[in-house]
Amino acid sequence: MSNKLQEVVRKQTKQQLKPTETDDVLQLVSFVVGEEEYAIPILTIQEIIKPIEHTRVPRTPAHVLGVFNLRGSVIPLIDLRIKFGVPMTNKSEDMRYIVLKDGNDTAGFVIDRLNQAMRIRKKNIDPAPEATSGNKSLIDGVGKQDDKIITILRVSKLLERDF
Amino acid sequence: MDEFQEILQDFLVEAFELIEQLDQDLVELENRPNDLELLNRIFRVAHTVKGSSSFLNFDVLTELTHHMEDVLNKARKDELKMTPEVMDVVLPSIDMMKGILKQIKNTGTDQDGIKIHDIVQKLDLISKGEDLSAGNKTAPSTKNSQKTPDAKSSGSEKTPVGGEKKESKEYVNDLADEPERDYSSMSESEVEAEIERLIQKKAQADRNRRQQKAQVSESGIEKGQSADDVDINVSADEKDSDIPVQHTKPAIQKAVATTEEKSKAIEKSDKAGDDPQKAGSNVEQTIRVDVKRLDHLMNLIGELVLGKNRLMKINDDVEERYEGEEFLEELNQVVSMISLVTTDLQIAVMKTRMLPIGKVFNKFPRMIRDLSRELNKKIELEIEGEETELDKSIVEEIGDPLVHIVRNSCDHGIETPEIRTQKGKVEGGKITLKAYNEGNHIVVQITDDGKGLNTAFLKQKSVEKGVISQKEADNMSDKEAYALIFKPGFSTAAKVTNVSGRGVGMDVVKTNIEKLNGIIDIESEVDVYTTIKLKIPLTLAIIQALLVGVQEEYYAIPLASVLETVRITQDEIYTVENRQVLRLRDEVLSLVYLADIFDVKRVFEGYDHTYVVVLGLAESKIGVIVDSLVGQEEIVIKNLGEYLKGMDGIAGATIRGDGGVTLIVDVAAIMHMAKGIKSQPMTTSETKGSKTKSSPSDYTVMIVDDSKTDRKIMRSALNPLNVNIIEASDGVDALTKLKSGEFDVDGMLVDIEMPRMDGYTLATEIRKYNKYKSLPLIAVTSRNSKSDRMRGVEAGMNEYITKPYSAEYIANVVKRNIGLE
Known part of the structure; x- marks a missing residue:
């Protein structure tokens, strides 16, 4: 009996140990803005919602669309297409708001299309190209996956007021 | 630790x-x-x-x-x-x-x-x-x-906790015989044990005392027995001790001894007879709560208020749709009950955050005493209404402004005794601090019987200091001249003293009161008095607001700052030195378009009539021109978050009954911003005239129908007109297309029965936009009863075509409606 029990315990600890492996794997969600594919760490995403009505806030730059009501919280809405200077495509069914959270900062971002959730090994992530590196950059790193590369965005920078 | x-x-x-x-x-x-x-x-x-x-x-x-x-x-x-x-x-x-x-x-x-x-x-x-x-x-x-009356006149009676306090003093006394121990050398557990022991001891003594007290109150006049109690009663009342373990040394016993010697025992025992009873009836049960918890509670109530607003809106909609149905009655009852309870709850929680303003007033007797010694003046202070309550956060903010005003009154207001006698006044000056409630506001009034404000002198000083121009000074009313004392850099003091004269104090007053959305009002008569009235809203978190419409946007203006609203015609607006002004009764009010402040695109032409919301804040006034007044609503202030924090002119946002977000106007900020905005008068039909329509192909007609066949029939009927035609498959689709602004639609043919959004709703939705107030909407339907037509008209349909129809007829109706000749 106790042997069995021990085995169970051993199994459980084994399972618990497993996640340590995932430590060097980064879970990301990728999405499309314009033609380009970007990714952000999954843990920074509070939620992803379909577009809802928003209210314009005066005296803000063009990429700040305004604020919207997310179940009682007033949250800023930023259009990544305008921020990244991508030509505006027409509204499509695939458009989403990604609500990101970093500490106390929360904001919603308009993206063209959601792509997928993915895991990338940390060793497959290169730092941002030198010209854009440093903490000031929006780009956290570049992930390599199979045959394509993907830009990983720095969420803290996205949520920083830029005007 | x-x-x-x-x-x-x-x-x-x-x-x-x-x-x-x-x-x-x-x-x-x-x-x-x-x-x-x-x-x-x-x-x-x-x-x-x-x-x-x-x-x-x-x-x-x-x-x-x-x-x-x-x-x-x-x-x-x-x-x-x-x-x-x-x-x-x-x-x-x-x-x-x-x-x-x-x-x-x-x-x-x-x-x-x-x-x-x-x-x-x-x-x-x-x-x-x-x-x-x-x-x-x-x-x-x-x-x-x-003793007793004295203590009262000193203001201590406003805290009706006498009984409680007395008892707490007794706790201390119980432990007075404890030797002083070196607690720092004890370990934690030892200290705990010690505390435990002391508490028990105190409890025991307390019990004894109560018994004793009961006996005393019965036997009443017996001196010897009561002496102990009496002394404690006499000496103890201000001690509000929460810490049971006190290091009170035999000093109290000394106090007891001295009083014992001196006092007349009979008086004392009389008092002792009364006191226990008093204590019994006066004991107020209080509990100390972390302010954070109250704030959290207030936030939750805020959410509830939002929910209530939303529920009421839905109730209205349902009422409209299912008129006469029985269940409506029930729904109505529930909704109004929830609404009532929510309001009560809100008031109850608000009250828990209320503090008597006496907390602020308390520091003034001492201040006046110091100042009068320093300035060699005789000043008496009178305080009224110190029990008036207001929100804790406001109590904290109001202290500084009051200090500045009172200092000013002492220094500039009240004259020296010599001058006062010369003027035939009593030697000693008097400053009155008074607080009282007035509707949803609390008014704090500071009056001195000093030299008053001399408008001519104020104007002259401000011109000298370059605060205003001579011309401005000449056109000033008395009230405006009084307001000069709030200008930064203004001071009437001949020299800067310790007390005042730097020209910052009153500016602080203005800023702080503005922060609270308060209003400052000054009255004065030379050599008689000066009264400064601060009118402050009771609470900050949940406020009443006036909702106004500007083009297609809505804004909420805190009602506390709204003095009045007036409806005017365009030609009542005058332009003076590039600024627009309105003559309102005997005052000239400067105007500003809310649209200019918030860069709202002017899409539609101005109406003949427009609305002016007169805003008052601190000492200044301004008229804000808006397109429409929507109504009054209770709103909960939410901040815009880190990202949009501190936007000019926006105090926050609120969530409306329909779930949309409405921005709250920061009245103080737009008053500052208004100064920098040079507005051009709204020209009528500036946008419409820009694009002339010469040929039929400049016109666009939208066909809204869920049936493809029907759309085809209409299209072919309109083909001879040579106009642009776009199609939408239902109300939602049509509204999205219309709102996208891609098409400049001149008219719409609307089917009534459609999925997702029917024709009536679509028409109502479209008419909500000022831009489309006059867009021709033509209903095309097989419903032809009178009530259907009525509904169509109510929803905002211009024409009503019943199926079947001839191609010619529909083409003519469209032609006529979009003005194509």
Whole structure:
């Protein structure tokens, strides 16, 4: 009996140990803005919602669309297409708001299309190209996956007021 | 360590509470230096602070309070007379004590910064020097009978916790016979055990006392028995002790002894007979709650209010749709009940956050006393309505402005006794502080019977200082001239003194009151009086707001700042020096378009009529032009978050009944912004004229129908007109296309029965936009009953075509409606 029990315990600890492996794997969600594919760490995403009505806030730059009501919280809405200077495509069914959270900062971002959730090994992530590196950059790193590369965005920078 | 922190916190809270009362008592003491009751109270504060601080190892504080205690103790025993000279040493030492306490609060230590050496020496001198002349022990026998009324007039009666406090004092006394132990050398568990023991002991003593008390109140006049109780009652009332374990040393016993000797026992025992009863009826059950919890509760109520608003909106919609149905009655009842309860709940929670304004007023007697000595004036202070309550956050904000106003009144308002006698006034000036409720506001009124505000002088000074131009000065009304005192850099004082004259104080007043959405009103008569009225909303979190429409956007303006709204025609607006003004009764009001401030695109032409919302804040007024007034609503202020924090002109946002977000106007900010905006008058039809329509292909007609066949039929009917045609498959689709702005639609053919959004709803939705107020909407339907037509008209349809129809007919109707000839 106790042997069995021990085995169970051993199994459980084994399972618990497993996640340590995932430590060097980064879970990301990728999405499309314009033609380009970007990714952000999954843990920074509070939620992803379909577009809802928003209210314009005066005296803000063009990429700040305004604020919207997310179940009682007033949250800023930023259009990544305008921020990244991508030509505006027409509204499509695939458009989403990604609500990101970093500490106390929360904001919603308009993206063209959601792509997928993915895991990338940390060793497959290169730092941002030198010209854009440093903490000031929006780009956290570049992930390599199979045959394509993907830009990983720095969420803290996205949520920083830029005007 | 945590335990220590907890004790420290308790100590600080208690110490600050004690000190608050202290200032008032000290000033009172100067008037009645023989009042033993007052002396005892003051002595106890010093003593308590000393005891606690030595326990907490604050050596500097301990030393200071120890010396204060010496002096006060002498005074208490009548070995020392409290002359103004002595007070001039004692008062600063109290200030220093406050300083050290603040330092402890901020830094956790009393070791650096504040030097107590000088004051300690002075205190020492007093206690030693007066020692020699001591011996005069003839206490007035009337002392005791004075005690109770005296204590009351000093303002202490407003806290009806007498009974409770007395009891708490007794706890202390119970432990007075405890030897002083070296707690710092004990381990934590030892300390705990010690505390446990003391608490038990205290409980035991407490029980005994209660029994004893009961006996006393029964037997009443028996002197000997009651003496013990009486002394405690006499000497104890300001002690609000939360810490059961006090280091109260035999000093209290001394106090007991001295009073015993001097007092007339019969009077005392009479009192003892009364007191227990009083205590019984007056005991107020209180509980100390972390402000954060109250804030959280307030937030939750805010959410509830939003939910209620939403529910009421839905109720209205349902009522419209299912008119006459039975279940409506029930729904109505539930909704109104929830609405009522929510309001009550909100008020109840608001009340828990309310503090009496007396908390702020308390510091003024001392301040006036100091100022009048400093300025060699005789000033009397009268306080009314100190029990008026307002929100804690407001109480905190209102202190500074009041200090500045009162200082100003002392320095500039009240004249010196010589001048006053010359003017034929009584020698002593009087300043009245008064607080009272007025609707949803609280009014704090500061009146002095000094020299009043001389408008000519004010104008001349401001022109000299370059605050205003001569021309502006000439056109100023009296009220506007009074408002000059709030301009930064303005001061009428000939020289800068310690008290005032730097020209910042009143600016602080203005800023703080603006922050609270308050209004300042000044009245004055030269050589008679000056009254400054501060009108402040009761609470900040949930407010009443006026919703206004600007083009297609809505904004909420705090109702507290709205003085009135007026409907005017365009030609009532005059332009003076590039600014637009409105003549409102006998005043000239400068105007600003809300659209200009918030860069709202002017899409539609101006109407003949427009609305002006007159805003008043602090001392200034402005008229804001809006397109429509939507109504009044209770709103909950939410901030815009880190990202959009501090946007000019926006105080926050709120969530409306329909779930949309509406921005709240920051009245103070738009008043500043208005100055920088040069607005051009709204020209009628500036946008429409820009694009002339010459050929039929410049016109666009939208066909909204869920049936593809129907759309095809209509399209073919309109083909001969050669206009552009776009199609939408239902109401939602049509609305999206219309709102996208891609098409400049001149008219719409709308089917009534469609999925997702029907024709009526679509028409109602479209008419919500000012831009499309006059867009021709033509209903095309097989419903042809009279009520259907009525509904169509109500929803905003211009024409009503019933199926089947001839191609020619429909083409003609469209042609006529879009104005194609």
